Amino acid sequence: MMQKKWLATGTLIVSVTVLFFACKHELPFPAGIIPVAEVANPGSSGKTCSADTVYFANEIQPLLNSSCAMTGCHDAITHKEGINLSTYLGTLKIVSPGKPSSSKLYSTIVQSGSNRMPPPPSPAMTTAQIAKIQKWITQGAINNVCDQCDTTNFKFSTAIKPLMDNKCVGCHNSASLGGNIDLSGYAGIKSAAVSGKLYGSVNWSNGISAMPKGGVKMPACEIQQIKKWIDAGTPNN
Numbered sequence: 666m667m668q669k670k671w672l673a674t675g676t677l678i679v680s681v682t683v684l685f686f687a688c689k690h691e692l693p694f695p696a697g698i699i700p701v702a703e704v705a706n707p708g709s710s711g712k713t714c715s716a717d718t719v720y721f722a723n724e725i726q727p728l729l730n731s732s733c734a735m736t737g738c739h740d741a742i743t744h745k746e747g748i749n750l751s752t753y754l755g756t757l758k759i760v761s762p763g764k765p766s767s768s769k770l771y772s773t774i775v776q777s778g779s780n781r782m783p784p785p786p787s788p789a790m791t792t793a794q795i796a797k798i799q800k801w802i803t804q805g806a807i808n809n810v811c812d813q814c815d816t817t818n819f820k821f822s823t824a825i826k827p828l829m830d831n832k833c834v835g836c837h838n839s840a841s842l843g844g845n846i847d848l849s850g851y852a853g854i855k856s857a858a859v860s861g862k863l864y865g866s867v868n869w870s871n872g873i874s875a876m877p878k879g880g881v882k883m884p885a886c887e888i889q890q891i892k893k894w895i896d897a898g899t900p901n902n
């Protein structure tokens with residue numbers, strides 16, 4: 666009797682071990698994809714951006730941070746349904762490189778109804794944001810980064826608004842008002858700027874919460890663009 670019990674326990678341990686390694690084995694990445702855990706910060710990568718490429722570190726991770734990887738959702742701590750979208754490797758688990766339609770990351774953001782991500786009442790991603798994710802997956806879902814920022818461009822429409830849309834709006838819109846601040850349009854962005862909190866938050870100034878929350882500090886050049894726009898009197902240009 667005793668022996669049988671040990672045998673059963675032994676078999677269980679062996680099976681669990683085999684299963685564990687079998688699962689581990691499935692994790693590695695699709696052919697041609699070399700996962701890189703560390704990404705240089707945009708602004709210090711030394712790589713020039715090419716206009717027809719979508720870059721993970723520049724455009725996709727910030728978008729995921731503000732639309733998906735919030736506290737309570739797909740961040741490193743909560744990782745709902747085992748999905749952590751705060752890192753490249755975590756994101757890759759729901760992506761089939763080269764195939765947007767078989768990637769959960771893509772199929773859930775284009776879905777309608779209550780299964781859509783981000784879930785209602787959060788607004789859906791915009792057509793432009795969806796197209797960006799689609800293109801990044803089509804281009805191989807690479808962990809890429811580049812530097813492109815021009816401090817002489819600090820126009821609201823072409824510099825400030827795109828920055829807010831990419832890095833902030835997911836947590837600062839009418840349905841999700843982080844700190845009671847709505848950065849989805851000119852009025853809200855202006856009032857955050859005038860209060861001194863917009864610059865203070867991205868500059869990680871003392872006494873103001875550092876933004877983007879939970880993310881890396883914005884490149885110095887982007888912080889400069891925001892500062893110049895504020896110094897110019899926050900024009901709606």
Ligand code: HEC
Nearest residue numbers: 730731735832833836843844862863866873874876877878
């Ligand atoms: C992951 C969600 C998230 C992202 C992304 C995010 N914020 Fe926030 N933000 C919050 C939350 C939550 C608060 C309120 C709690 C706090 O102050 O930490 C907040 C507060 C703020 C405040 C008020 C700070 C203060 O001390 O009063 C400002 C200004 C702000 N955010 C600007 C931004 C800007 C600009 C970006 C984009 C560069 C951004 N946020 C990105 C979640 C986020």
